[in-house]
Amino acid sequence: MNLRRFFLTVGFSGLSPKAPGTVGSFVSLIIGLFLLEFLHVSTLFLLALLITVIAIKQIDIYENETQTHDNSEIVIDELAGMWIALSICGINSSNIIIMASLAFIFFRIFDIWKPSIIGKIDRDVKGGLGVMGDDVVAGIAAGIATAGTYQLIEKFIL
Numbered sequence: 001m002n003l004r005r006f007f008l009t010v011g012f013s014g015l016s017p018k019a020p021g022t023v024g025s026f027v028s029l030i031i032g033l034f035l036l037e038f039l040h041v042s043t044l045f046l047l048a049l050l051i052t053v054i055a056i057k058q059i060d061i062y063e064n065e066t067q068t069h070d071n072s073e074i075v076i077d078e079l080a081g082m083w084i085a086l087s088i089c090g091i092n093s094s095n096i097i098i099m100a101s102l103a104f105i106f107f108r109i110f111d112i113w114k115p116s117i118i119g120k121i122d123r124d125v126k127g128g129l130g131v132m133g134d135d136v137v138a139g140i141a142a143g144i145a146t147a148g149t150y151q152l153i154e155k156f157i158l
Contacts, residue, residue, distance in 0.1 A: 005062075005073075007054075008059065008076050009073050010024050011027065020073055020075060021075060021078055021111065022108060025082050025108060028075070028082040028083065029100060029104050032082055033086070036086065036091070041086070041091065045084065048079075048080045048083035048084045048087065048136075051079065051083075052080045052136060055077065056128035056132050059074060059127065059131050063127065070130070070131050074131060077135035080136055081136060081138050081139030081142070082104070084139030084143060085107045085140075086100070086103055086143070088147070089146035089147045099146060103146045106145040110145075111134075111138045118137050
């Protein structure tokens with residue numbers, strides 16, 4: 001249970017007494033940026049997908065053991081969403097600060113607001129697939145929004 005909890009809470013960051021989703025997203029952003037120093041973006045994307053598949057099963061086991069659903073301490077879904085956003089936004093060494101900031105902001109907006117299909121997944125899909133699914137889609141939306149916003153900033157400001 002302790003290793004599972006460490007994994008699902010992203011190194012216990014999900015145990016933060018205030019805003020565990022935001023804390024987990026920020027820790028995931030830092031880990032993702034660190035990994036991007038050594039890995040290609042496509043590798044980070046594939047790692048996010050692998051973690052998603054593993055997390056779905058681990059969340060199902062955790063929820064069965066604790067008799068809870070989508071416990072706020074589980075933030076591995078934030079890690080997957082954050083890494084997907086970073087992977088598809090077009091981040092590189094010359095734009096890392098602005099892209100990482102935008103990806104974080106957009107991911108949190110989509111994860112909290114849950115527009116469209118993100119909210120439908122959150123409401124209607126049960127178990128680990130539902131917990132992970134809405135954040136994966138929020139990560140895709142955040143990555144696209146980040147890329148588009150950066151294009152506008154580059155065109156009109158930079």
